[in-house]
Amino acid sequence: NAGVTQTPKFRVLKTGQSMTLLCAQDMNHEYMYWYRQDPGMGLRLIHYSVGEGTTAKGEVPDGYNVSRLKKQNFLLGLESAAPSQTSVYFCASSRFRVATGDSYEQYFGPGTRLTVT
Amino acid sequence: DAKTTQPPSMDCAEGRAANLPCNHSTISGNEYVYWYRQIHSQGPQYIIHGLKNNETNEMASLIITEDRKSSTLILPHATLRDTAVYYCIVRVGRDYGGATNKLIFGTGTLLAVQP
Numbered sequence: 755n756a757g758v759t760q761t762p763k764f765r766v767l768k769t770g771q772s773m774t775l776l777c778a779q780d781m782n783h784e785y786m787y788w789y790r791q792d793p794g795m796g797l798r799l800i801h802y803s804v805g806e807g808t809t810a811k812g813e814v815p816d817g818y819n820v821s822r823l824k825k826q827n828f829l830l831g832l833e834s835a836a837p838s839q840t841s842v843y844f845c846a847s848s849r850f851r852v853a854t855g856d857s858y859e860q861y862f863g864p865g866t867r868l869t870v871t
Numbered sequence: 872d873a874k875t876t877q878p879p880s881m882d883c884a885e886g887r888a889a890n891l892p893c894n895h896s897t898i899s900g901n902e903y904v905y906w907y908r909q910i911h912s913q914g915p916q917y918i919i920h921g922l923k924n925n926e927t928n929e930m931a932s933l934i935i936t937e938d939r940k941s942s943t944l945i946l947p948h949a950t951l952r953d954t955a956v957y958y959c960i961v962r963v964g965r966d967y968g969g970a971t972n973k974l975i976f977g978t979g980t981l982l983a984v985q986p
Contacts, residue, residue, distance in 0.1 A: 758914070789976075796958065796976030797915065813975075844914050859905070860974060862914030 758863035767835040775830040777845030784850040786828035790841040880981040889946040893959030908955040
């Protein structure tokens with residue numbers, strides 16, 4: 755049981771380049787999330803998904819797109835990278851509490867450190 | 872979701888109890904208190920959560936005041952590996968309509984456990 759894994763661990767992009775970050779979880783969780791963390795700050799939610807085929811915007815969605823084609827995978831795309839997107843990106847997942855609509859605690863991946871020059 | 876206030880940093884001697892405070896004076900009746908921690912360069916890790924009763928698990932204890940306006944996370948015997956940023960988060964436990972389950976992270980408390 756690997757939990758939440760993220761690929762790649764590090765990446766350097768030039769301004770205008772595109773890339774996709776992959777998040778995978780093997781816990782059969784319904785909910786998945788993408789956060790970014792800038793130096794000295796807490797995490798901010800970019801996008802999230804409550805199930806396969808559904809996505810929604812978080813606090814800071816501009817410049818990012820996501821897809822959840824399979825329950826276990828959540829992809830984060832940068833179509834045209836900008837220096838302001840230099841950050842550490844964390845993926846998380848959680849179960850869904852059917853009876854109450856609540857979620858259980860979130861499990862986080864190890865992060866992807868992205869630098870845009 | 873209610874905002875939280877935490878001290879930016881705290882020190883604790885190894886082997887002693889670490890008591891991390893959190894103020895959440897605008898908390899609503901259906902909002903839970905969650906604690907996560909982030910060890911340097913790693914993803915956040917869930918510790919504990921509670922609504923109004925005190926909670927304990929294998930990692931920590933959570934003490935919530937009777938008026939629910941503040942809480943304290945207690946690490947009973949801090950070790951060097953407990954050095955991390957600790958986040959106190961308040962959020963709605965049940966989502967009506969669109970399920971979000973968002974965690975709104977502040978800047979947390981940097982706990983430094985000293986040998």
